[in-house]
Amino acid sequence: MNHDTDPLRMPALARFADVAVDVGEPLVLGQGAQGLRRVVPILGGSAEGEGWRARVLPGGADFQRIASDTASELDARYGLETEAGELIYVRNHAIRTAPPEAMQRLLRGEPVDPAQIYFRCSPRFETTSKALHWITERLFIGVGVRHPAQVVMRFFAVQ
Numbered sequence: 491m492n493h494d495t496d497p498l499r500m501p502a503l504a505r506f507a508d509v510a511v512d513v514g515e516p517l518v519l520g521q522g523a524q525g526l527r528r529v530v531p532i533l534g535g536s537a538e539g540e541g542w543r544a545r546v547l548p549g550g551a552d553f554q555r556i557a558s559d560t561a562s563e564l565d566a567r568y569g570l571e572t573e574a575g576e577l578i579y580v581r582n583h584a585i586r587t588a589p590p591e592a593m594q595r596l597l598r599g600e601p602v603d604p605a606q607i608y609f610r611c612s613p614r615f616e617t618t619s620k621a622l623h624w625i626t627e628r629l630f631i632g633v634g635v636r637h638p639a640q641v642v643m644r645f646f647a648v649q
Contacts, residue, residue: 501648501649502648502649503631503646503647503648503649504646504647504649505540505644505645505646506539506540506625506630506645506646506647507537507538507539507644507645508537508538508539508642508643508644508645509535509536509537509546509642509643509644509645510535510536510537510546510640510641510642510643511532511534511535511546511566511568511640511641511642511643512532512533512534512535512546512639512640513530513531513532513533513552513639513640513641514530514531514532514533514639515530515531515599516528516529516530516554516599517529517530517531524555524557525555525556525557525558526555526556527553527554527555527556528553528554528556529551529552529553529554530551530552530554531550531551532546532548532549532550532551532552532566532568533548534546534547534548535640537570542572542573542574542621542622543572543573544570544571544572544573544578545570545571546568546569546570547568547569547570547571549568549569550566550567550568550569550580551566551567551568552564552565552566552567552641553565553566553567556593556597559590559593559594560587560588560589560590560593561585561586561587561593562585562586562587562593563583563584563585564582564583564584564585564586564611565581565582565583565584566580566581566582566584566641567579567580567581567582568580572619572622574619574621576617576618576619576621576622577617577618577619578615578616578617578619578622578625579615579616579617580613580614580615581613581614582611582612582613582614582632582643583611583612583613583614584609584610584611584612584632584634585608585609585610585611586607586608586609586634586636587607587608588602588606588607588608589606592606592607596636599638599639600638601637601638602636604635607635607636609633609634609635609636610631610632610633610634611631611632611633611634611643611645612629612630612631612632613630613632613643613645614630615630625647628647628648629647629648630645630646630647630648631645631646631648632644632645632646
């Protein structure tokens with residue numbers, strides 16, 4: 491079968507946006523049956539895609555479950571406002587894993603070499619923007635890096 495016409499070929503990725511999310515001090519809710527729960531406030535930031543820019547609106551949060559000494563599940567929810575005034579709701583589910591010592595440094599808010607961290611995400615978007623409506627009908631994946639006061643991610647549209 492011709493690779494170009496194979497409906498089951500591996501999908502390509504197209505760069506969608508670079509996002510920098512400024513975060514505050516985590517609120518530690520304690521150990522539960524499924525792990526340590528934390529809520530990290532989202533304070534602001536920026537996003538830039540092909541032909542558009544936006545600011546990350548303050549007031550969102552990253553709801554975290556520290557499942558083990560090597561694995562975390564993240565669920566960030568926040569808003570973007572484009573330069574044109576259009577609003578985008580973002581819900582980003584992520585998995586972050588690292589060796590135990592690197593994970594402990596991350597949880598303490600210390601710098602960690604990004605090469606030690608597996609950080610992958612799957613953002614979903616909602617918007618009434620006509621220009622960006624297509625993002626509500628596509629699948630996205632991303633990669634991320636956690637800095638002490640900021641999370642930097644690159645999102646890709648699955649083609």
